[in-house]
Amino acid sequence: PPRQAGSSIMPGKVNPVIPEVVNQIAFEVIGNDMTVTFAAEAGQLQLNAFEPIIAHSLFKSVLHLTKGCVVLADRCVDGITANRDALRASVERSIGIVTALNPYIGYAHATDVAAEAHASGRGVAEIVLERGLMTAEALAEVLRPEVLTRPRALPARKVA
Incomplete structure (x- = not known):
């Protein structure tokens, strides 16, 4: 469903802003996954000095994915109608x-x-x-x- 004006040069255009938000969340989660990967790899033995960034990245990703799913369901999927x-x-x-x-x-x-x-x-x-x-x-x-x-x-x- 339309959520904002689409374009100043294309009348009637509807931007898919909610799916675009979900894409941005996915990009961030991919980056966080990379952070977790590097931090886990850099840890020595069973003492990993990088556990704080691992936890921070994981929790941030879970939070954003959760909120992204709710926004996608409420503001996009629920409003989709079939022609x-x-x-x-x-x-x-x-x-x-x-x-x-x-x-x-x-x-x-x-x-x-x-x-x-x-x-x-x-x-x-x-x-x-x-x-x-x-x-x-x-x-x-x-x-x-x-x-x-x-x-x-x-x-x-x-x-x-």
């Missing part, structure tokens, strides 16, 4: 969805459909229906986002 129509259109235009059809129409048909979709700019579903490779109902079920994003067990392989 369902645009997302659905992107999925429908994606040639990659042909992979989900492979078990149903076979590799050869899936390859041909992908090639035609790529060459013509048409959607995979449109081509599959046009060729009669699946019914509209079966295709709609296979291409539901819930089905596409659900982990699926692979068939057991025979061991020789």
